[in-house]
Amino acid sequence: MKAKHLFFILLLYVLASCGGGRKLSGPFEVWERTVITMSDSVMYVNVVSDMEDSLGLRAVSKDLTDEELQSDLYAMLSRKMLCTVQSPQQGGVGLAAPQVGILRRIVALQRFDKEGEPFEVYPNLYILEHLGDTVRGPEGCLSIPGKRGVVPRSEGVVVRWTDWQTLQPVTDTVHGFTAIIFQHETDHLDGVLYTDRAESVVDNPEWMEERAPYAAEGAYDKPLWLRGPGY
Secondary structure: OOHHHHHHHHHHHHHHHHOOOOOOOOOOOHHHHHHHHHOOOOOOOOOOOOHHHHHHHOOOOEOOOHHHHOOHHHHHHHHHHHHHHHOOOOOOOEEEHHHHOOOEOEEEEEOOOOOOOOEEEEEOOEEEEEEEEEEEEEEOOOOOOOEEEEEEEEEEEEEEEEOOOOOOEEEEEEEOHHHHHHHHHHHHHOOOOHHHHOOEEEEOHHHHHHHHHHHHOOOOOOOHHHOOOOO
16 A cells, blocks of 8 residues: 555544544535545546445435535535536546546536536436436446446436525526536436437447546546556
């Protein structure tokens, strides 16, 4: 085990011990606060090929409290998730908090149905209703690099999230490609991957070729402070 990693584990142990085995005061849990603050602006994205990552990707996320939504930590996490999904090495259209190690119902995605096709963040996101016909289309995932599948989805959805400023619920009806993204990312919040729903999954060598220059620079390497003892 690296000395730096050992020191970090001991530090977390001391912090937890000082709290009597409970959460320390303030929003988010100790480990969540650590991930949010220690991550670079482009966060490490968990992948299914890593056993520890895979466990997190299969977990069910929980809502944020009002205190957490209006905290600096939530603002920081939102900014970093937006930077990550839009980064050249990721180049995605959506990212869920579990993919960056935070088991909360937060999604950052691109609204292709809005003028300017902006990226937006949706906390406490749920799908209330599926609308229209079932459509089948290709999907990939930043957490499953090198693969692509054909997935059946609803053509439209009714979604609900919490406005982080007013703390009031907001609903929207979304159709088309953006509705597909909402469904894909909301699945992540429930520990479901697109491969669970796919009718077929194939290799996507072109995508891996695009990522190769970034991989050579170590852009996808797991940070030392995130690596387990047996890594």
